[in-house]
Amino acid sequence: MQLWQQHRQDPAQAFLNGPASGQLDLPRCREAGFAGGLFAAWVPSPQLDPASRVPDLTIDARFLLEGTQKHADFSPTPALEFARDVTIGMMAFLLRIEAQSQGAVKICRSAQQIREAMQNHALAIVIHIEGAEAIDPDLYLLDVLFQMGLRTLGPVWSRPNIFGHGVPFKFNTSPDTGPGLTDLGVKLVEACNRKHIMVDLSHLNEKGFWQVADISNAPLVASHSNAFSLCAQSRNLTDAQLGAIQQSGGFVGLNFATPFLREDGTRDANTGTGDYLRHLDYLLEKLGEDHVGFGSDYDGASMAPFMKDVSGLPVLINAMREAGYGEALVTKIAHKNWISVLERTWGE
Structure with missing residues (x-):
């Protein structure tokens, strides 16, 4: 989204040569030792004009749930056509970045391709969409996006769509915030299972989480979430959810976002590596050392000052070493566990 908003003329060169406006570009990734990750297409929420009461044409009124407009933090759902155009445009940026990179960037569709990219010192990009607003009820576009390289998908962001209900950003509120997947959402999860597309649970509310746990035959993955017991944000995971993820x-x-790390749920700049390690330790206790890694949320959230961009990764890794994390565990958290769960999900 940062490339889409700030570098419409030449997003590929902005990313490849830097400086890009966001928290990631190729020069900074190389300097930080960032090997790759999930690169998300996310569709911004359209706005309503409260003065004129004229609806924005990019909003599909069918998705507006009764009562949701009464909440100040309500985020309207983009219309299908708008979401489709934005999502395909963002994915095209990734394709152009790869094409113009002279081998420095590789879009990866298998775990083996990720390993090969790392061996070749190429940035490994896995295409992800956060919120499936672009996908039609018949799932035709899912086939197209898969052929473009899509390999992971979050059915919802923190707003409702035709597939389900996202969990809002609220402190001292459990993830149990209302209805979960719709019938179309169940259909989408089943289609992702057949195609071996990873289903990301990070923005799905608790009822939707348990629906996916019941119907999915793949490992349960929350790509960027923390422990609710340590920070009572509705976006974080309860012990019961962590147990289900471990069992699967x-x-x-x-x-890495401060509101999901801090015990007080604030965006306080006085957030250090200790807050990160507290959650890492808890997740390791609940899940085991083979099932935890970095989720970051770069370009999507408020970060601690030392994690202002990707250059903060070495700071966190050094803090892990100083806290007694052995090299084998550091390596697992840094990349091996991610590659392993993708391999188990993708089957290749």
Whole structure:
């Protein structure tokens, strides 16, 4: 989204040569030792004009749930056509970045391709969409996106769509915030299972989480979520959810955002590596050392000052070593566990 908003003229060159406006570009990734990750297409929420009461045409009124407009933090759902155009445009940016990179960037569709990219010192990009607003009820676009390279998908962001209900950003509120998947959402999860597309649970509310746990035959993965017991954000995971993820052989990626780390749930700049390690230790206790990694949420959330961009990764890794994390465990958290769960999900 940062490339889409800030570098419409030449997003590929902005990313490849830097400086890009967000928290990631190729020069900074190389300097930080960032090997790759999930690169998300996310569709911004359209706005309503409260003065004129004229609806924004990019909003599909069918998705507006009764009562949701009464909440100040309500985020309207983009219309299908708008979401489709934005999502395909963002994915095209990734395709152009790869094409213009002279081998420095590789879009990876298998775990083996990720390993090969790392061996070749190429940035490994896995295409992800956060919120499936672009996908039609018949799932035709899912086939197209898969052929473009899509390999992971979050059915919802923190707003409702035709597939389900996202969990809002609220402190001292449990993830149990209302209805879960719709019938179309169940259909989408089943289609992702057949195609071996990873289903990301990080923005799904608790009822939707348990629906996926019941119907999915893949490991349960929350790509960027933390422990609710340590930070009572509705976006974080309860002990019961962590237990289900562990039982499925799944994975949780540590979210670097300060409101999901701090015990008080604030965006306080006085957030250090200790807050990160507290959640890592808890997740390791609940899930085991083979099922935890970094989830980051770069370009999507408020970060601690030392994690202002990707250059903060070495700081966190050094803090892990100083706290007694052995090299084998550091390596697992840094990349091996991610590759392993993707391999188990993708089957290749």
